[in-house]
Amino acid sequence: MPNELFRRHFLKAGVGFIGAAAGKVLFTDFSTVVLAQSTRQLEWRYCRKCQALFYDGYGKKGRCPTGNGHVAQGLNFFLAYDTPETPTAQAAWRFCNKCYMMFYDGYPNKGVCPVGGGHVAQGYNFVLSHDIPASGLEQNAWRFCNKCHAMFYDGYENKGTCSAGGGHVAAGYNFVLRFKGNLEDDVQLVPCSPPSCY
Template identity: 40%
Template sequence: MDPMRTTPAQLVPSAQPGRRVFAVRGLGVLAGLVAAGTSGVAAHAAPARRVRAEEEGWSFCDRCYGMVHLYFGQGVGRCAGAPAGHYLAGYSFAMPHDVPETANAQANWRACQRCYGLFFFGYPSGGWCPAGGSHYASGINYVLPHEVAETPKSQAYWRFCTKCYGLFYWGYPTKGACPAGGAHEAAGYNFVIPHH
């Protein structure tokens, strides 16, 4: 019976099945599903799709030029450029994480629990945190793209600072305030960070 060509009168069953019929049919369907699951073959299973994991909520701080994630809003986290804390400006970035490292994507970038900045956690030392001492790594292992073309949905000129180990924006004549003193000093890759 084609439901598109059926009148409402034709859809009304002539006799209503009892509860027992529904229970028996339900048990039959359940038994069939269990059998299919135990045989290791799922009928019409969709192929697994790899989804790129990204965490949103990252932004540029126009006081220290660092990449920061403000968990509790503006003015939070320690900033080397202002005692009042970070101040967000510009894009909302989405950091790729928990994906394989490649020739154009570097792993071991982590968020610092104390300053909320993004820093490189691939050296024995944790760099220099604006809260004093080394950064304190937490959470996700971010994998940052580098040496790729900038697009309308990504921004280049993000660099590693050799003094504090933080990620900072290198696209202005001044280089922001580094917690190790003076301005940030760039080295290494040109990171290209996705944004929304």
């Protein structure tokens, strides 16, 4: 029940460190944010082989540019979909049903899929935050690769393995992705601020 977890987290946060300082106005604002934020999908992960973002919620792990399936490591991202695009949140990010990577579907050219040809979109239309400060439950340095069109993590010296050859090459926005923390216990973490929560 992700929505219920969100609600409890925000209510606890509101009581814990907003309520004491500012009372009900901010508390009410947080509640509004929670209600508006009803569509997110969990199980988006970093692949430690290619450094791209892929969907790990199926038994099969797609196709990694390094060969075989992707291998998840680290944070479990919790991504918004089917919500309006804003100046700091870009739509048209899609799941590729061939390689399972997250790719940008806003161009006529669909990039380079490790399975062959371009990526093929399926399912939700993800709307991803960019160029905002990362809160305690968000990670930045996620970028669009202008060679394969996948989302990859650009925070390391090594740029992973691109389906188009060599490493990924970052272009455009600096994406800030929300991950699932320990929502019940880590109330000291700063929750996302409204621009990043939509």
